[in-house]
Amino acid sequence: MTDGNITSLETEQKISQGLTEQTFWLNMGPQHPATHGVLRVVLHLDGERVVEAEPVIGYIHRGHERMGETRGYAQFIPNNSRMDYLAGLIYNHAYCAAVEKLAGIDVPPRAEYIRCITSELNRLASHLLWLGAYLMDLGAFTPFLYIWEEREKINDILNHVTGSRLTYAYNRFGGVHKDVDDDFISWTRAYVKRQRKRFKMYNRLVTGNVIFQNRTVGVGAITPEQALNYGLTGPCLRACGVEYDIRKKEPYAVYSEVDFDIPTGSNGDAFDRYSVRLAEMEQSLRIIEQCLDRLPGGAYINDNVPQYLAPDSGDVFFAFESPRGETNIFMVSDGSRIPYRMHWKTPSYSNLSILAEIARGQFIADVVSIMGSFDLVIPEIDK
Amino acid sequence: MKAVIKYFRDIIVGGWSLVLGYTVTLSEFFKPIITVQYPRVKLEMDPAYRGHIELVKLPGEDGHFCLACGTCERACPSNVIKIQGVKPKAGAGKVGIMYLIDFSRCSLCGLCVDVCPVDALRHSMEYDLAFTSRWDNVIDLVARFNEPQAQERG
Ligand code: SF4
Ligand code: SF4
Numbered sequence: 348m349t350d351g352n353i354t355s356l357e358t359e360q361k362i363s364q365g366l367t368e369q370t371f372w373l374n375m376g377p378q379h380p381a382t383h384g385v386l387r388v389v390l391h392l393d394g395e396r397v398v399e400a401e402p403v404i405g406y407i408h409r410g411h412e413r414m415g416e417t418r419g420y421a422q423f424i425p426n427n428s429r430m431d432y433l434a435g436l437i438y439n440h441a442y443c444a445a446v447e448k449l450a451g452i453d454v455p456p457r458a459e460y461i462r463c464i465t466s467e468l469n470r471l472a473s474h475l476l477w478l479g480a481y482l483m484d485l486g487a488f489t490p491f492l493y494i495w496e497e498r499e500k501i502n503d504i505l506n507h508v509t510g511s512r513l514t515y516a517y518n519r520f521g522g523v524h525k526d527v528d529d530d531f532i533s534w535t536r537a538y539v540k541r542q543r544k545r546f547k548m549y550n551r552l553v554t555g556n557v558i559f560q561n562r563t564v565g566v567g568a569i570t571p572e573q574a575l576n577y578g579l580t581g582p583c584l585r586a587c588g589v590e591y592d593i594r595k596k597e598p599y600a601v602y603s604e605v606d607f608d609i610p611t612g613s614n615g616d617a618f619d620r621y622s623v624r625l626a627e628m629e630q631s632l633r634i635i636e637q638c639l640d641r642l643p644g645g646a647y648i649n650d651n652v653p654q655y656l657a658p659d660s661g662d663v664f665f666a667f668e669s670p671r672g673e674t675n676i677f678m679v680s681d682g683s684r685i686p687y688r689m690h691w692k693t694p695s696y697s698n699l700s701i702l703a704e705i706a707r708g709q710f711i712a713d714v715v716s717i718m719g720s721f722d723l724v725i726p727e728i729d730k
Numbered sequence: 731m732k733a734v735i736k737y738f739r740d741i742i743v744g745g746w747s748l749v750l751g752y753t754v755t756l757s758e759f760f761k762p763i764i765t766v767q768y769p770r771v772k773l774e775m776d777p778a779y780r781g782h783i784e785l786v787k788l789p790g791e792d793g794h795f796c797l798a799c800g801t802c803e804r805a806c807p808s809n810v811i812k813i814q815g816v817k818p819k820a821g822a823g824k825v826g827i828m829y830l831i832d833f834s835r836c837s838l839c840g841l842c843v844d845v846c847p848v849d850a851l852r853h854s855m856e857y858d859l860a861f862t863s864r865w866d867n868v869i870d871l872v873a874r875f876n877e878p879q880a881q882e883r884g
Binding site for chain 2: 418421422423424425426429489493496503506507508509510511514516519524525548551552553555556557560654
């Protein structure tokens with residue numbers, strides 16, 4: 348051992364003594380691959396342990412609500428898909444349903460069924476994307492490629508009927524802008540069949556995997572009380588064992604007519620959120636199948652909707668289930684062609700708020716796992 | 731003793747889960763390749779695809795149908811469209827002579843196509859559009875319509 352090494356040993360000791368006393372700040376994001384968007388989490392660290400985690404939002408605020416208050420009702424349709432870019436059709440569907448409720452527009456039954464089918468396909472695509480991206484956060488690259496193959500199938504199906512792959516703008520007031528054809532129906536049926544088989548593959552590849560289990564079981568556990576206090580919704584809430592799904596509790600569209608279950612977990616940890624989403628995908632397949640079986644004929648859009656809508660003064664509240672949880676729309680009309688007030692309450696915002704509490708005392712690597720399991724979509728938090 | 735049993739059980743169960751995973755990845759080796767070598771290979775576009783808008787060109791028809799009424803201009807949420815029309819002779823209806831779109835602002839929502847009273851608009855099939863200047867995004871649809879390679883679709 349040389350002299351140099353002895354001094355370095357001393358320095359090391361000094362440093363390690365210093366480290367036990369010192370904590371430091373680390374910025375995770377706004378450009379971090381694990382935040383999936385421009386979210387910044389300020390981590391107050393003691394070594395590898397998190398003392399405090401503070402999410403900072405607002406990096407992708409585009410003022411969608413304000414935009415909605417400066418343009419006509421129909422002109423806000425393209426904005427919907429850009430709020431939550433993974434659930435464009437669901438937001439589209441809900442916005443149109445809210446305006447229809449406000450203006451008292453009838454929707455033909457065929458349109459309602461088409462909306463349900465496309466919304467559920469969109470929910471599946473969103474969950475599949477989450478699954479792939481989450482596993483990649485945890486360091487597994489292969490499942491990502493396999494899972495996105497199915498997502499590609501959904502995108503092809505939706506492209507065939509809506510004409511685009513991510514920002515759909517497919518729903519219109521009083522229906523949808525294009526009818527579905529036989530190709531769509533047969534492709535969707537084939538997809539449902541194929542997806543059922545693929546779940547077995549996911550289970551073999553992912554669910555039982557020892558690394559995945561170690562990274563998720565017991566990580567970021569949330570109690571039902573905590574979840575309710577922070578206003579969590581969607582799979583994050585259901586993973587805690589609370590059975591709450593807007594599609595069942597306040598059914599809109601044709602969700603009251605189809606038969607499906609609300610999958611719940613028990614421990615509220617990252618693994619339960621994973622299993623709940625997988626189970627939810629199977630329920631979505633069931634909904635799609637039933638809707639396809641019952642798809643009625645007739646018109647796909649109500650032709651009597653004026654181009655420039657001017658609903659009577661009043662307000663409307665509409666709640667719907669997006670892949671991330673309960674989303675609410677509140678709109679006030681003053682009788683003009685432009686909404687007087689538009690407000691959206693999006694689920695990722697409340698889901699993120701609990702991060703500060705449950706990340707305390709965890710390792711940095713677990714914070715990535717926890718945040719990933721929330722399925723955050725940052726543009727939807729900021730709007 | 732319990733700890734020892736648990737230790738070995740974890741190794742066996744964990745190891746077996748990895749073996750199961752590898753059987754999946756191994757079987758994928760023998761499946762057909764689904765990746766497309768873009769841009770050397772291109773996929774067939776779905777006829778429903780919504781590209782930027784263009785004026786409808788029908789087989790057997792000379793001109794476009796745009797009346798320069800401006801309905802699409804007003805319906806567009808992003809002020810993409812600017813139209814100029816002239817009356818070819820006194821008493822005749824207007825005809826669009828210039829139809830500018832700024833594609834960089836277009837959200838491809840299709841509201842303009844929906845509202846056109848004479849169905850003069852449709853979505854084109856163009857997709858890989860990338861320009862070096864933002865002014866290249868400004869396209870005159872009437873000029874594009876008159877180009878010989880403009881597609882005729884029924
Ligand atoms: S494209 Fe249609 S809506 Fe637009 S100006 Fe021409 S005729 Fe009017
Ligand atoms: S597709 Fe939408 S954004 Fe584009 S020009 Fe038409 S109305 Fe405007």
